[in-house]
Amino acid sequence: MAALIGAGATGLLVGGLSTAFYFALIGLAFGLAWHLGTWATFTYHVHEDRFQTRRALVARTVKSIPRERIRGVDISSTLGHRLLGLAIVHVDAGADGGEIVLNAVALREAERLRKVLLARAPVTEIPPPVAKRRRELAHIRRRWFLYAPLSGAYLLTPFALAGSLLGTLYNLGDDLGLITRDRVEHLGRDAAGLPTGVVVLVIMLFLVAMPVASVIAFTLFNWDFTVYQRDGSIVAERGLVTRRSVALERRRVRGVELADNPFERVAGVVRLGALVTGLGDAAHRGRLLPAAPRAVAVELASRVLGPVPGPLVPHPEAARGRRLVRATAPPLVAAALCAAAGNLWLAGVSSLAAVLAVPLGLDRYRQLGHADDGVRLTVRSGSLRRRQYVVEHDAIVGWRIRRTLFQRRAGLATLHAAVGAGEGGCAAVDVSEADAVALAWSITPDWITPFLAPPRPAKRFRRTPSHLPEPPPASTGTS
Incomplete structure (x- = not known):
């Protein structure tokens, strides 16, 4: 609808009451009728065992998700939705279960749906939401916005904006007939003939705009970033223009990830994410903190999962050569x-x-290390992108010990712990072979013991009593 209104307004400003403008009006009327028909024929229902939606405008479409497969219910609101008191509900059933999106749902109804679906209880047992008590775990500070230039994703924002703006202007000028071959060549000659001082000034202005634009983008995405606990879930809310609320079931949070780069390490900054079983788009939906002081991130990780094991055990010197x-x-x-x-x-x-x-x-x-406190395992590796995983022992579903030809010559191995969350596991890179086996055995001894080589039995020599004659030598002849 917004695109049709924009096209109609552009046609009216450029061409007046032309044929294109009337076609835009017809398209706007058709789009309005289509959306009204879609809204009138769309229904959803929460059953005891499934969540179901039905569309019946042209063809009848029924989509159903078993309630036990629902992994998350996210609520987001654009600026237009917030002005009307509405929200968008995303019901995620994991990688294989699909997703259901409810657009333009009342905010109170969205909160009620999230509580019903995540609680997996009958609808009649859960009343409409009232003022709830929630325990805040972490909240972003305004000064943390200055950490945005330390991240490459936000620092490159001006390039993305400039490319998008130039592409839009070129397409618009081409559609209106303002861009021709002669004009492009003339513009290129004018740009090549600019004084060196002007070119240097433009480059300097662009370099100055990079950190400023990164702070603006960081603010738009992470404004009022709040993490709190409510109804057995960890909820993360963020966003200025588009407000997003992601709820993670606490029982499905099996670990956390602390990530940083060299610039963030110098500033003592780290990013925190949750490892959640069956969660789709975990890189964004599992985010617990953007760039924040490491002490704050570690404290939040302790509140969500438990104390982070430490200090880390350094890896053998042979790993340095590798x-x-x-x-x-x-x-x-x-x-x-x-x-x-x-x-x-x-x-x-x-x-x-x-x-x-x-x-x-x-x-x-220097960044290689691992530690274990009897409840949680942590491993760390990487330099340009250093990542430290902390996972619960109960989350580990398997082990894989990999030894390449060069690792075997150096007496090293890579111990990979398979976890049904996040990227599927974490690895202790280039540990000694003995430490790899011992670490896996200390966490799951019943799994590792059958694969260990049994000790060789000691050779037993029968001693002949002194009062008995020595046994005769074995015969070597043929009968």
């Missing part, structure tokens, strides 16, 4: 190929890249 080789080998191979091809300039650049990769390899080794 990190250095993995960091420097690609540029060294590229340098050798360029030198063989006779391109000495690229060979020198690749060699310089190999030298600069040495600190990266050393930092990758």
Whole structure:
């Protein structure tokens, strides 16, 4: 509807009462009738065992989700929805169960639906929502918005905005006949003839706009970011223009992830996410905190999951050599190929890249670590994107010990813990073979013991009593 209204307004401003404007009016009327018909023929119902929707405008469509498969119920409200007191309800049933979206539902009804579906109780047992008591776990501070330039996703926002704006202007100018080949060539010649000072000024202004735009984007997405506990769920609310509320069942939260990059580590900043079983789009829906001080993130992780195990156990020194080789080998191979091809300039650049990769390899080794407190396991790895996973022992559903040819020569192994949440598991990279087996055995001994080699029995020698003669030697002849 908004697109049709925009098209009609544009046609009226550009062409007046033209044929295009009348076609836009016809399209607007048809779209309005279609949406009204869709609204009038759409129904939903919460049964004892399933949640069902029905559409019957042109063809009858019935979609049903078993209530025990529902993994989350999210509520979001755009600016228009909030002005009308409405909300959008997303019912997620995991990767295989699909999703049901209810658009333009009353806010009170949306909250009631979330409580009914997540509680998995009969509808009659849950009254309409009233003023509830909730326990706040964390709340964003205004000064944290200044951490936005430390994240590459927000820092590159001006490039995305500039590309989108230029594309829109080009398409609009092409449709209106304002862009021709001669005008594009003339504009290119004018841009090439600009003084160097003007070009440098434009570049400097763009570089200054990058952190400013990143802070603005961070504010729009994470305004009033609040995490609280209510009705057995962890609820995260955020957003300025579009307000989004994501509820995570606490019993399905099986771990947390702390992620950062080198710039965030220098500033003591980390991002916190939840590992939830069966949750779709976990990277966004499982977010518990954006860029925030590490102490705050660790405290929130302790409130949600429990204390984070520590201190981390460093990995063997042999892992340092592997990190250095993995960091420097690609540029060294590229340098050798360029030198063989006779391109000495690229060979020198690749060699310089190999030298600069040495600190990266050393930092990758420093970030390796693992720890276990008898209840939770934590592993950490990575440098440019360092991630530390903390998972409960009960969430681990399997183990995989991987040893490549080079790892076997160095006496190392990678222990992968399979977890039915997040990305499917976490790995302790380049631990000693003995530590990998011992760590897995300490958490699930019944699973690991059958795979351990039994000890070899000691050789038993029968001693002959002194009063008995020695046994005769075995006969070697043939009968």
